[in-house]
Amino acid sequence: MSSRDAILTRLRDNRPDPAAYSLPPVARLGDMDASRARFEKSLTLLGGQVLAPQAGESLSAAIARRFPDAKIVCSAVPEFEGTVRIEELGTPQKAADVDVLVVRAPFGIAEMGSIFLSEAQLPTLNSAAHLTQHIVVILSESTLTANMHTAYIERPEFHAARYGVLMSGPSATADIQGVLVRGAQGVRTLSVWWEQ
Amino acid sequence: MKVKPVNHARAAEAFIKDTPHLTFHDERLWDLRQKRDQQMHELPEWQELRTLASQIKEHTLANLPEYLEQFEANAKKNGIHVHWAADGAEHNRIVGEILEKHGVKSLIKSKSMVTEECNMREYLEPRGVVVTETDLGERIQQLDNQMPSHIVVPAVHKLTPDVAKLFAEHYHTDPNDDDPQSLAWSQRLAARPVILAADAGMTGGNFLVAETGTFVVCTNEGNADLSATVPGLHIATLGIERLVPRMADLGVFVRMLSRSALGSPITQYTTHFRGPQDGSEMHVVLVDNGRSHRLGMEDFWTSLKCIRCGACMNTCPVYRRSGGLSYGAVYSGPIGAIIDPTFNERKYSTLPFASTMNGSCSNVCPVRINIHEQLYKWRRVLAEHHELPFVKREVMHMAGRLMGQPKLYRAAISGTETALGVLPRFALYNWLNPWGKNRELPHPVKQTFHSWYKQNRLKTKKKGEDA
Amino acid sequence: MSGTGVRMKIGLFVPCYIDAFYPKTGIATLELLEKLGQDVEYPLDQTCCGQPMANSGCNKDAAAAEALFVKNFARYDAIVMPSGSCAHHVKDNFDAIPQTDEVRHVRKNTYELVEFLHDVLKVDAFPWAEFPHKVGLHNSCGTLRALRTASMSELGEPFFSKPMDLLSKVRGISFATPRRPDECCGFGGTFSVTEEAVSARMGVDKVRDHHEAGAEYIVSADTSCMMHQQGCAERAGVPIRFIHIAEILNGARA
Numbered sequence: 001m002s003s004r005d006a007i008l009t010r011l012r013d014n015r016p017d018p019a020a021y022s023l024p025p026v027a028r029l030g031d032m033d034a035s036r037a038r039f040e041k042s043l044t045l046l047g048g049q050v051l052a053p054q055a056g057e058s059l060s061a062a063i064a065r066r067f068p069d070a071k072i073v074c075s076a077v078p079e080f081e082g083t084v085r086i087e088e089l090g091t092p093q094k095a096a097d098v099d100v101l102v103v104r105a106p107f108g109i110a111e112m113g114s115i116f117l118s119e120a121q122l123p124t125l126n127s128a129a130h131l132t133q134h135i136v137v138i139l140s141e142s143t144l145t146a147n148m149h150t151a152y153i154e155r156p157e158f159h160a161a162r163y164g165v166l167m168s169g170p171s172a173t174a175d176i177q178g179v180l181v182r183g184a185q186g187v188r189t190l191s192v193w194w195e196q
Numbered sequence: 197m198k199v200k201p202v203n204h205a206r207a208a209e210a211f212i213k214d215t216p217h218l219t220f221h222d223e224r225l226w227d228l229r230q231k232r233d234q235q236m237h238e239l240p241e242w243q244e245l246r247t248l249a250s251q252i253k254e255h256t257l258a259n260l261p262e263y264l265e266q267f268e269a270n271a272k273k274n275g276i277h278v279h280w281a282a283d284g285a286e287h288n289r290i291v292g293e294i295l296e297k298h299g300v301k302s303l304i305k306s307k308s309m310v311t312e313e314c315n316m317r318e319y320l321e322p323r324g325v326v327v328t329e330t331d332l333g334e335r336i337q338q339l340d341n342q343m344p345s346h347i348v349v350p351a352v353h354k355l356t357p358d359v360a361k362l363f364a365e366h367y368h369t370d371p372n373d374d375d376p377q378s379l380a381w382s383q384r385l386a387a388r389p390v391i392l393a394a395d396a397g398m399t400g401g402n403f404l405v406a407e408t409g410t411f412v413v414c415t416n417e418g419n420a421d422l423s424a425t426v427p428g429l430h431i432a433t434l435g436i437e438r439l440v441p442r443m444a445d446l447g448v449f450v451r452m453l454s455r456s457a458l459g460s461p462i463t464q465y466t467t468h469f470r471g472p473q474d475g476s477e478m479h480v481v482l483v484d485n486g487r488s489h490r491l492g493m494e495d496f497w498t499s500l501k502c503i504r505c506g507a508c509m510n511t512c513p514v515y516r517r518s519g520g521l522s523y524g525a526v527y528s529g530p531i532g533a534i535i536d537p538t539f540n541e542r543k544y545s546t547l548p549f550a551s552t553m554n555g556s557c558s559n560v561c562p563v564r565i566n567i568h569e570q571l572y573k574w575r576r577v578l579a580e581h582h583e584l585p586f587v588k589r590e591v592m593h594m595a596g597r598l599m600g601q602p603k604l605y606r607a608a609i610s611g612t613e614t615a616l617g618v619l620p621r622f623a624l625y626n627w628l629n630p631w632g633k634n635r636e637l638p639h640p641v642k643q644t645f646h647s648w649y650k651q652n653r654l655k656t657k658k659k660g661e662d663a
Numbered sequence: 664m665s666g667t668g669v670r671m672k673i674g675l676f677v678p679c680y681i682d683a684f685y686p687k688t689g690i691a692t693l694e695l696l697e698k699l700g701q702d703v704e705y706p707l708d709q710t711c712c713g714q715p716m717a718n719s720g721c722n723k724d725a726a727a728a729e730a731l732f733v734k735n736f737a738r739y740d741a742i743v744m745p746s747g748s749c750a751h752h753v754k755d756n757f758d759a760i761p762q763t764d765e766v767r768h769v770r771k772n773t774y775e776l777v778e779f780l781h782d783v784l785k786v787d788a789f790p791w792a793e794f795p796h797k798v799g800l801h802n803s804c805g806t807l808r809a810l811r812t813a814s815m816s817e818l819g820e821p822f823f824s825k826p827m828d829l830l831s832k833v834r835g836i837s838f839a840t841p842r843r844p845d846e847c848c849g850f851g852g853t854f855s856v857t858e859e860a861v862s863a864r865m866g867v868d869k870v871r872d873h874h875e876a877g878a879e880y881i882v883s884a885d886t887s888c889m890m891h892q893q894g895c896a897e898r899a900g901v902p903i904r905f906i907h908i909a910e911i912l913n914g915a916r917a
Contacts, residue, residue, distance in 0.1 A: 003282040003286060003484075007264075007280055007436065007484045007488055008261045010484075010489070010491075010492075011261040012261050014488055014492030014497075015257065015258050015259075015491050016254075016491075016497060021255040021259075023251075023255040023441060024252065026442065026445070027447060029241045046460065046464065092428075093392045093426060111451075112462040119473060119474070126424075127422070127426045129421070130426075148450050148451045148462075149444070149447035149448075149451075153444050163468075163469060163471075164467070166465070167465060168461075168462045170464065171416070172416045173332045173416060173417050175349060175350070175352075176354075176359050176376040176379050177220065177376055178220075178352075179376035181377055181380040184380055184383075185332075185383075185417040185418050185422055186417060205857060205860065208858065226843070236819045242819060513849065513865050517861050549853075549854070549857060549858070551851070552849060552852075552854050552865075554808065554847035554851075555808035555809065559818055575718070584721070589721065592716045592721035592724045595711075595715060595716060596713075596723075596724025596726070596727055596728065597724075599713070599716075599728035600710070601710075602708040602710055602731065605711075609682070609683055627856065629856075631855060631859070634863035634867070634895065635863055635891065635894030636898050637894065638680075638684040638890050638894070640684075641685075641686055644682050644686055645677045645690065646677075646705075648689075649693070649705050649707075650707070
């Protein structure tokens, strides 16, 4: 017998009575506030930032102001040029040269300040979201969902994407004597740019 | 040769002697517990979430074979190669074969308790695969050649100078620079080239979703995402108990996982893998390694509900004062003490006794595992299986007989009885001796309550009746 | 005074270590119940509830003690004891012997002193009691997480505390708030000898926490915890005193 079948047989022999343990209905609990204010509060708590335009400033002007030393600014959105397009990077490893990646998230979660990205937003190059030094995420307030329950219930992306990441602020660690360090292995900063 | 039981008490004593490490360890984990409490207070539905999580897990475990088959079918449909490993050896062989087929020399991996269970690094390295842990805490432990001491914060028993010394040895950094920011930066700089040159990436996983064939990995550093997206080959190892039935069930668990673990609302990265990225290959290894056996243990199967948040360790006053390594096992703390004996009853027979059974662990558990009650039940099982130290067993045997005989008992506590039977007095006193090591004895009194009562109540009562 | 006017025939259980080392606690419990108008008897043939053996896993060795306990106490309306962990054992784990009607009666009617005063007698005043000191309350894990005589920090439930309710009726008393009010003190029965180092460290941390919060006394419904804590405090030179809640409620001034 294969290990697969042996394991399944053992599980069938040993398990408690399935009839005694029913599955509760899908939970939809908690605060249903899907506001931008709640999202921003959660985002900030997790170390993310809001890239707020100064008087009429465009996205590219804001990026130039926020990341003055950036040499390679990679764009994964049509309306912003950057110095290189994500499709032009070629291999996953090439994304390591990127200073700033600009990408659009299909939705955000107010409870956690999380943004979602998948291969649909990172054409062929999921690694770009993690190898870049900084990430700027374009987000529309209208796509905010209240919390993790509503996100998993309502968003089709969880059923469609092969790679789907919820990023909640930048990479972080507190593995050395409990001191919080932002920018451990992945992005050092994560900024949200609200779509007008 | 018979395996020797882990000497938790002795290891803990050594840990306690080092005051700076002990104090930090206790305070750091207590702080995580406090942060967890704050998060709980912010969610009025917290107890309801715990109940739901427990129900979902119990249902899943009772229907595990069907859900595993569903997961497998969906994952295969999405292009994932699914493997089944009955034990650690089979897991390592499967991983080794995949790596060999792809000519992998360098493997980067994120934290996985299951690969620790399987001793995978020890298997792969002699076969010419260089394995690099990418989680900072796990990497520190790898460089120090130690097991993780905590399932969420693997190097929590170390202080900054310990890390500075290790990094100086391995990364040639300044041994006197013990700023955590710059040490973390050194790790980033050291890890990047390894990540970029790696032939394959490996991750663990927190959840499997039967409905979609998805597996979910939660990290704060993003190192699992790097391991999965940079090389063209991704292998994920998960225990078969990681399943949930529906995608929407994740809401319950993700809301509690990091809040319970670190007191943060969510891990920085919560990643859903449902299929290989373009041009890549993806494998999932489903590991049993004793789990199907545990499912049949009436008093202990619910330990399979565990989502590995570590909240029970953070709140455990014994764990905080003895350090994870003192348990001598992959899983330490309260959850370790109830699952380790299922791997090796004799070796881990001491762990259910490394507890005061105070019950705080059960209260913080997000999936409502009755950990302290299982500790109590394990003690019975171990006693029945003759896994208690001889002297303790004899002391209890003697005490049990004495407590059933009031006259003998009275004689014994008044000190007039010398023939207690089985155990010579010196053995009993030797066993009780440790009391006085760091504690004074109770003060002697002139009269027991028993004697006072006879004098002050029985006599006066009699007088009253006479009058 | 009793808020219910109930008068019961009570069997008093005085655990072995109280009998031998802390007779004052047993005396205070007896006198207090008498002051509250109860008919109290102390069966002379009592020994132990069986807990030490059962907690060590040696459940069979607890059978003789449990059988004797039932023989001694089956005839009472209520069995009251100044010990949370013993009450917890009898109520929740007392299964080394067959569960006859007698055994069930004993288990169902066993009370730790505080819960008996608070829930059964519903005592609303202790006019004789005055304790002009700042005290730190130590809830043993048995009273807290098994008998549930107070709210538990891990659950975030609304605050309640039966021992605090009772102590609040004592003139002159004030309370210190330790940083970790419901952390275990590390006694743990045989744990105190088999895991001596951890046990003693937990004990000294516990007494320091109370001392630093300004407590002159640690008060508890469990003498076993205090026996351990007192031993740790004396060895470490932490100037703090210990008193059982029964003694304060019975009118002890110091």
